[in-house]
Amino acid sequence: MVLVFAFLIIGATYASYALLGVTTDTGTMFSASLDWKKRSDEMGRLFPQKQDQLVAVIDAALPEEAQQTALALAAKLRDDHAHFNYVTTPQTDPYLVRNGLMFLDPKALERVLNTTITAQPFLSELAADPSGRGLFNALNLIALGISQGQADLGPFHAALDGFATTLQHSVSGTPEPLSWERLLAGDLADLGGKYQFVVTQPKLDYDSFQPGGAASDAIRNAASSLPFVQSGRAHVHITGDTQIADEEFATVAEGMVAGLLGSLVLVSLWLILAVHTWRIIIPIIITLVSGLLLTTGFAAIVVGKLNLISVAFAILFVGIAVDFAIQFSVRFRAQALPDGSSPGLLDALEQTGNETGHQILVAAMATSAGFLAFTPTAFVGVAQLGLIAGFGMLFAFICTLTLLPALLRLFRPTSGHGKIGFAFARPVDVAIRHHRKPILGVFVVIALVGVALIPRLTFDADPLHTKNPKSEGMVTLGMLMSEPQYSPYTVDVLMPNLDQAATMSDKLSGLPMVHDALWLGSLVPADQKDKLPLIQDAANIMLPTLLVSNPAPAPDADALRTAAAKTAAALGGVMDKLPADDPLRRIQSALAHLSQADDQRVLATNEALVRFLPMQLNMLRDMLQVKPVAISDVPAQLAHDYLLPDGRALVEVHPTKDMKGNRALHTYVGEIQKVAPMAAGSAIDIVQSAATMVHAFVTAAAAAIVMIAIILAVALRKLLDTALVLAPLLLSALMTVILIIVVPEQLNFANIIALPLLLGVGVSFNIYFVMNWRAGIKLPLSSPTARAVLFSALTTGTAFGSLAASHHPGTASMGRLLLLSLACTLVATLVFVPALLPKRPIDEE
Numbered sequence: 115m116v117l118v119f120a121f122l123i124i125g126a127t128y129a130s131y132a133l134l135g136v137t138t139d140t141g142t143m144f145s146a147s148l149d150w151k152k153r154s155d156e157m158g159r160l161f162p163q164k165q166d167q168l169v170a171v172i173d174a175a176l177p178e179e180a181q182q183t184a185l186a187l188a189a190k191l192r193d194d195h196a197h198f199n200y201v202t203t204p205q206t207d208p209y210l211v212r213n214g215l216m217f218l219d220p221k222a223l224e225r226v227l228n229t230t231i232t233a234q235p236f237l238s239e240l241a242a243d244p245s246g247r248g249l250f251n252a253l254n255l256i257a258l259g260i261s262q263g264q265a266d267l268g269p270f271h272a273a274l275d276g277f278a279t280t281l282q283h284s285v286s287g288t289p290e291p292l293s294w295e296r297l298l299a300g301d302l303a304d305l306g307g308k309y310q311f312v313v314t315q316p317k318l319d320y321d322s323f324q325p326g327g328a329a330s331d332a333i334r335n336a337a338s339s340l341p342f343v344q345s346g347r348a349h350v351h352i353t354g355d356t357q358i359a360d361e362e363f364a365t366v367a368e369g370m371v372a373g374l375l376g377s378l379v380l381v382s383l384w385l386i387l388a389v390h391t392w393r394i395i396i397p398i399i400i401t402l403v404s405g406l407l408l409t410t411g412f413a414a415i416v417v418g419k420l421n422l423i424s425v426a427f428a429i430l431f432v433g434i435a436v437d438f439a440i441q442f443s444v445r446f447r448a449q450a451l452p453d454g455s456s457p458g459l460l461d462a463l464e465q466t467g468n469e470t471g472h473q474i475l476v477a478a479m480a481t482s483a484g485f486l487a488f489t490p491t492a493f494v495g496v497a498q499l500g501l502i503a504g505f506g507m508l509f510a511f512i513c514t515l516t517l518l519p520a521l522l523r524l525f526r527p528t529s530g531h532g533k534i535g536f537a538f539a540r541p542v543d544v545a546i547r548h549h550r551k552p553i554l555g556v557f558v559v560i561a562l563v564g565v566a567l568i569p570r571l572t573f574d575a576d577p578l579h580t581k582n583p584k585s586e587g588m589v590t591l592g593m594l595m596s597e598p599q600y601s602p603y604t605v606d607v608l609m610p611n612l613d614q615a616a617t618m619s620d621k622l623s624g625l626p627m628v629h630d631a632l633w634l635g636s637l638v639p640a641d642q643k644d645k646l647p648l649i650q651d652a653a654n655i656m657l658p659t660l661l662v663s664n665p666a667p668a669p670d671a672d673a674l675r676t677a678a679a680k681t682a683a684a685l686g687g688v689m690d691k692l693p694a695d696d697p698l699r700r701i702q703s704a705l706a707h708l709s710q711a712d713d714q715r716v717l718a719t720n721e722a723l724v725r726f727l728p729m730q731l732n733m734l735r736d737m738l739q740v741k742p743v744a745i746s747d748v749p750a751q752l753a754h755d756y757l758l759p760d761g762r763a764l765v766e767v768h769p770t771k772d773m774k775g776n777r778a779l780h781t782y783v784g785e786i787q788k789v790a791p792m793a794a795g796s797a798i799d800i801v802q803s804a805a806t807m808v809h810a811f812v813t814a815a816a817a818a819i820v821m822i823a824i825i826l827a828v829a830l831r832k833l834l835d836t837a838l839v840l841a842p843l844l845l846s847a848l849m850t851v852i853l854i855i856v857v858p859e860q861l862n863f864a865n866i867i868a869l870p871l872l873l874g875v876g877v878s879f880n881i882y883f884v885m886n887w888r889a890g891i892k893l894p895l896s897s898p899t900a901r902a903v904l905f906s907a908l909t910t911g912t913a914f915g916s917l918a919a920s921h922h923p924g925t926a927s928m929g930r931l932l933l934l935s936l937a938c939t940l941v942a943t944l945v946f947v948p949a950l951l952p953k954r955p956i957d958e959e
Contacts, residue, residue: 126411238659564848580924864924
């Protein structure tokens with residue numbers, strides 16, 4: 115028998131190695147035949163550039179530093195064809211930059227243009243000499259205006275204050291670059307968001323546990339060589355669906371080895387306490403491992419690729435199969451001849467088989483039926499889990515009744531120890547039988563409370579809530595989610611043409627929970643007839659002085675010192691006309707010190723002051739030369755995100771605020787679906803997947819109970835006995851509902867496997883007690899069966915406890931809910947079942 119299993123295990127192991135894979139794609143957990151899943155998959159097919167993205171988010175002290183870091187990083191990554199399919203910097207697209215002024219609303223545009231026109235004399239000096247010398251000469255004009263009483267510096271107070279701070283830092287030996295974008299635009303500089311993005315689509319290596327890991331490392335290596343990153347002025351963070359999926363494996367694996375070792379130590383302890391000898395413990399472990407390997411080989415052949423839920427079949431198998439093995443082994447140790455002596459090994463094995471074989475068979479069949487009931491559902495994740503675990507229970511039964519006895523025959527443990535139950539539980543048995551009616555009354559009340567709380571159960575299908583919030587991808591995503599345009603809860607609506615897309619965008623934009631509904635026309639500035647004349651008027655004033663054919667050459671240190679001294683003297687002459695807190699006072703003092711500084715400090719100051727000036731002047735020239743634009747002018751690289759070759763047009767919707775709560779998310783999706791029933795997108799996927807999961811579990815749970823009831827009715831042949839097994843099963847489920855609400859513990863797609871496990875473990879424990887009662891066994895809590903049930907529960911609970919200690923929120927929630935459901939099952943089996951069993955004449959009072 116051992117040789118037969120050795121060959122089977124070798125075959126199963128080879129099949130697992132050759133055929134079995136794992137995917138972190140949560141999209142594979144639902145049937146492709148579902149309407150919402152079809153729309154989601156179709157969107158992925160039509161817009162592949164939006165799938166599997168890896169996004170570098172640049173956070174810098176100044177907007178220019180972020181922009182230059184993004185451009186430099188993108189340039190490096192574009193040359194890396196080994197790791198990336200494409201690399202883009204959407205915010206630096208020339209079309210968007212050139213039309214930047216026209217994307218402002220009219221009031222903001224007037225504000226910027228007025229400030230720019232007022233600063234025209236100042237900017238003309240800088241255009242002619244874009245250096246510290248030109249800047250100091252421009253300050254001379256301010257001093258002249260003050261002396262003549264013609265300078266209104268109110269609008270420039272914030273800009274001069276920022277300039278004064280930069281100048282002081284530079285003179286003191288700690289130079290910091292000056293942001294000309296903020297100097298000219300003020301708070302409007304951050305209107306498009308404070309971050310810059312480099313969006314990539316990596317080449318994924320599916321043979322690795324982290325398919326995008328090599329691309330992520332490439333981004334980090336490229337970023338580490340950039341000047342602003344090295345100086346600490348800019349930081350590059352990585353997020354995107356690829357990064358978050360990769361971190362899933364890393365987080366799950368974190369601490370797994372230590373948890374597994376600790377779990378094995380505790381499991382070994384429980385087995386020692388249960389059966390007292392290594393000659394039985396080793397056969398139990400070998401039997402468990404053999405059954406698990408056979409089940410894994412079955413999964414490799416039948417399923418091929420596991421998902422994030424079906425990968426947990428090993429937990430379910432060990433949690434229930436260990437019960438079969440412990441039941442057999444504890445009963446084996448308890449065998450005794452009528453005269454109280456110990457039987458021989460073979461006789462003890464035969465008696466144990468006669469006593470437990472039919473009980474384990476019924477338990478295995480009922481448990482298997484409970485799991486298999488999930489197989490036909492559209493929730494593929496649990497359907498796979500049900501299929502694998504369902505057949506796994508049959509493998510566990512076969513191993514327990516064939517391999518385990520064969521191993522016990524080889525290891526030759528001492529056979530038969532008579533009474534091996536819990537003698538101390540005898541008074542508890544008697545007390546429960548004496549007070550069974552009050553006890554049953556308490557459980558009836560508990561059951562009614564559980565029924566009343568069922569409507570309060572909610573299901574959170576948001577995959578982001580099961581991920582480690584401290585991982586880089588999730589931390590970075592959290593940084594972005596305060597801005598609606600970066601929200602991951604988007605909705606996509608595909609319309610037949612651009613005209614209908616425009617109409618749909620208008621309808622969706624008016625919804626209370628919608629921040630914006632972008633379509634291709636959103637890339638064309640609105641109100642151009644009103645804005646263009648304003649910009650052209652400003653251009654007529656500004657461009658003649660900004661378009662300088664031969665700007666002055668860069669000055670040396672002596673020229674800078676001379677200019678600084680001249681300006682300090684000019685400002686010193688108007689100090690009496692300046693308020694005490696005027697930033698020009700600080701500027702004058704700093705320039706006076708600069709005029710006496712060494713060459714290194716003077717040149718460093720010049721670099722800090724005007725490093726970003728040429729870039730800003732070029733942007734201003736481009737934006738002032740803007741022309742009318744139409745949809746046809748939108749570049750192809752931007753248009754292909756919203757327009758398909760066949761003319762169909764996409765409308766992309768973003769919510770008004772964070773969608774962290776289920777209620778807000780459902781309201782947001784509900785509003786949109788009333789207007790656009792055929793919408794798709796991540797927000798739709800989350801809401802619809804939750805509905806699919808709930809429907810699958812309700813349907814499967816009902817089918818499982820019916821199938822289990824049929825199996826029990828056939829095996830037990832009495833309606834009462836069948837009800838005695840099912841009643842505690844339903845009670846444990848209702849008690850679990852109470853704990854989920856009270857603790858509280860949120861149901862999600864990671865911990866939902868606790869529910870089929872509840873069916874499996876609960877029906878097994880209950881069958882043993884009811885069938886023992888049918889066989890005339892008295893005092894169930896002091897019997898070997900109770901000992902086996904308790905240590906089986908402790909062994910299973912230890913495995914679940916290691917999950918609960920995981921750093922991965924989804925895995926930890928799975929462990930917690932498994933522990934809660936196991937505790938409820940144990941209470942129902944050890945307290946409710948003894949009270950529920952009808953009295954017989956043979957019962958002791």
